[in-house]
Amino acid sequence: MDFDRIVKIVEDRTGIAITGARLTRIRRLFEKSPDLFLGLESMPFQHENWQKVIDSLSVQETYFFRDVEVFDCVRKEILRELSKRFPSEGLKIWSAGCATGEETYTLAIVVLEYLKSLGFSFESIKDKVFILGTDISQRGIQRAREGLYKNIPMGSFRNFPEEFMKYLEPYGEGYRVTKEVRQITRFEVHNLLDSKPPIQDADLVVCRNVLIYFHDASKKRAYTNLVQALKKGGYLIMGPLENPGMGLEKRQCGRLVYYMKP
Numbered sequence: 001m002d003f004d005r006i007v008k009i010v011e012d013r014t015g016i017a018i019t020g021a022r023l024t025r026i027r028r029l030f031e032k033s034p035d036l037f038l039g040l041e042s043m044p045f046q047h048e049n050w051q052k053v054i055d056s057l058s059v060q061e062t063y064f065f066r067d068v069e070v071f072d073c074v075r076k077e078i079l080r081e082l083s084k085r086f087p088s089e090g091l092k093i094w095s096a097g098c099a100t101g102e103e104t105y106t107l108a109i110v111v112l113e114y115l116k117s118l119g120f121s122f123e124s125i126k127d128k129v130f131i132l133g134t135d136i137s138q139r140g141i142q143r144a145r146e147g148l149y150k151n152i153p154m155g156s157f158r159n160f161p162e163e164f165m166k167y168l169e170p171y172g173e174g175y176r177v178t179k180e181v182r183q184i185t186r187f188e189v190h191n192l193l194d195s196k197p198p199i200q201d202a203d204l205v206v207c208r209n210v211l212i213y214f215h216d217a218s219k220k221r222a223y224t225n226l227v228q229a230l231k232k233g234g235y236l237i238m239g240p241l242e243n244p245g246m247g248l249e250k251r252q253c254g255r256l257v258y259y260m261k262p
């Protein structure tokens with residue numbers, strides 16, 4: 001099979017634009033292990049060959065409280081709105097393209113802290129809050145499920161606020177997120193280009209630092225998935241410059257632009 005064909009297959013299945021350093025990485029992998037690419041087109045992306053290709057391509061850089069402004073807006077605007085219909089309506093959140101889970105757990109911590117500040121006990125909310133993290137990388141999802149992170153310079157905790165340390169417990173060379181946080185969180189392998197989202201009637205969908213690596217056509221397919229997952233009155237947070245259109249209402253919180261499904 002020629003290399004250009006392989007690049008096309010990988011782009012079509014993952015959405016990731018294969019250019020620059022990613023093109024170099026995939027060329028090296030092809031030269032080293034050409035058999036890895038045999039029959040790739042018809043294999044499910046959970047297959048270990050696909051996963052090797054995905055892990056050679058995808059950028060899994062992430063950390064807790066990555067963008068403070070985002071989580072401030074989640075607290076100040078979005079949770080304030082959503083909590084008006086809580087607990088009669090539960091709270092469902094999807095963190096799409098979560099890599100090793102730090103974004104998903106950050107959302108869980110922010111939600112727990114907010115609901116507790118309103119006087120809810122953990123026991124009273126644990127079956128009403130559901131936060132799902134998904135990623136195309138099986139390795140990322142396995143690490144996310146463990147919830148264990150080394151405490152190294154410029155690692156997962158580089159932005160972690162002191163006030164939320166109570167949601168971490170010391171573990172080995174780092175920390176594990178507490179059982180409470182893990183109890184309201186779940187992780188699944190999911191491709192954003194799938195025909196269906198992995199969750200329905202979500203109150204909030206967050207997809208940050210994922211679609212920047214996508215081709216325009218793949219972005220559109222991913223937008224459809226993200227918007228389909230939302231319930232009416234649900235919110236969508238993506239990266240700057242990303243606009244799904246699709247009849248969503250634009251909202252502004254400081255420098256953050258986000259969307260509401262009317």
Ligand SMILES: C[S@@+](CC[C@H](N)C(=O)[O-])C[C@H]1O[C@@H](n2cnc3c(N)ncnc32)[C@H](O)[C@@H]1O
Pocket residue numbers: 013014015016058059060061062063066096097098099100103134135136137140190191192193207208209210
């Ligand atoms: C840079 S990380 C972003 C992590 C987190 N959202 C954040 O902002 O810190 C990008 C993630 O997108 C995932 N990804 C790439 N293509 C994907 C696809 N088609 N479906 C789901 N996830 C994908 C990668 O595996 C990677 O873990």
